[in-house]
Ligand SMILES: NC(=O)c1ccc[n+]([C@@H]2O[C@H](COP(=O)([O-])OP(=O)(O)OC[C@H]3O[C@@H](n4cnc5c(N)ncnc54)[C@H](O)[C@@H]3O)[C@@H](O)[C@H]2O)c1
């Protein structure tokens with residue numbers, strides 16, 4: 001996709017969505033529904049969506065009965081959605097490549113997909129994590145492995161609990177790309193009757209907001225599990241947003257992004273919803289289950305568990321104070337009990353409400 005190409009002269013666009021879990025399936029369905037709307041109205045680009053998945057049973061069910069029985073049994077997907085286990089087939093001719101795999105496997109996935117990704121494709125990350133070891137945001141991993149300029153890398157993020165959106169409940173999101181025209185084109189591809197995307201050029205703010213809300217969601221879940229009420233949870237959400245904003249702004253984000261959909265919006269959705277995997281993970285831990293028990297019970301990706309470590313290191317590398325993230329890391333990775341983590345958090349030295357950047 002060239003920099004000059006606009007939404008008006010694109011016409012048909014093949015979109016490959018890689019990852020047929022909860023969010024990959026839902027986002028592919030959004031784009032297919034958006035294409036139906038564009039076809040009817042004669043306005044905007046019309047996407048042909050191909051979904052890649054690892055498991056043949058899931059792929060066959062999507063193709064034969066428009067259903068993903070693993071994640072959304074009983075929900076009818078858009079009938080035009082085509083699925084395949086063959087990444088080369090999904091990627092052939094795709095001008096938009098959407099990534100929906102766990103953050104920590106992205107690098108190895110991209111290495112195997114790289115040769116099939118068209119040179120002029122725009123690559124869109126749906127992931128909300130930070131890579132362990134490198135401390136890279138997902139767009140940075142994409143840029144490094146695929147050797148893409150940032151003009152061809154975008155992110156979609158926001159308060160997007162998949163279960164609600166697959167039921168076609170109204171939701172909003174942010175499509176971020178440093179190249180504004182690309183963000184507008186992608187906005188056109190996923191704008192449907194129930195999904196309203198806004199554009200942004202602040203990739204850093206949108207990605208840090210998405211990764212951090214998982215960590216804060218874990219902390220709020222722990223508080224819920226320990227039986228605490230709304231004052232505790234509101235305090236964690238608000239101080240969590242302050243922590244998120246400190247980190248994001250230090251890394252170059254616009255402060256306003258963090259009070260938008262990909263910051264506060266997603267934080268509120270994640271921290272209030274029993275549908276959130278991160279919040280649920282924390283809640284089980286807070287209620288007294290061991291980490292091993294919770295890990296064993298968790299089938300879907302709770303990104304904050306691993307990303308809490310890389311995010312804390314990222315904060316420390318840049319001299320950012322991250323007390324909630326630190327408490328989460330101690331509980332997730334250093335055998336600290338929720339009660340001990342709470343004591344450590346509450347007994348820190350007192351501070352002005354606003355400090356740091
Ligand atoms: N589920 C949501 O509501 C939601 C919403 C917005 C963003 N996200 C983000 O989207 C990303 C994906 O989450 P999800 O909810 O789809 O997770 P999920 O656990 O539902 O699905 C992950 C998918 O990746 C596949 N997968 C697992 N390991 C893999 C590997 N090594 N190689 C290739 N594929 C592999 C799984 O088979 C599955 O299809 C996460 O970063 C998450 O934070 C999720």
Ligand SMILES: O=P(O)(O)OC[C@H](O)CO
Pocket residue numbers: 128158159160161162214217266269270275276277278279301302303
């Ligand atoms: O289920 P979670 O905790 O991964 O959250 C899902 C989405 O990211 C909410 O926007």
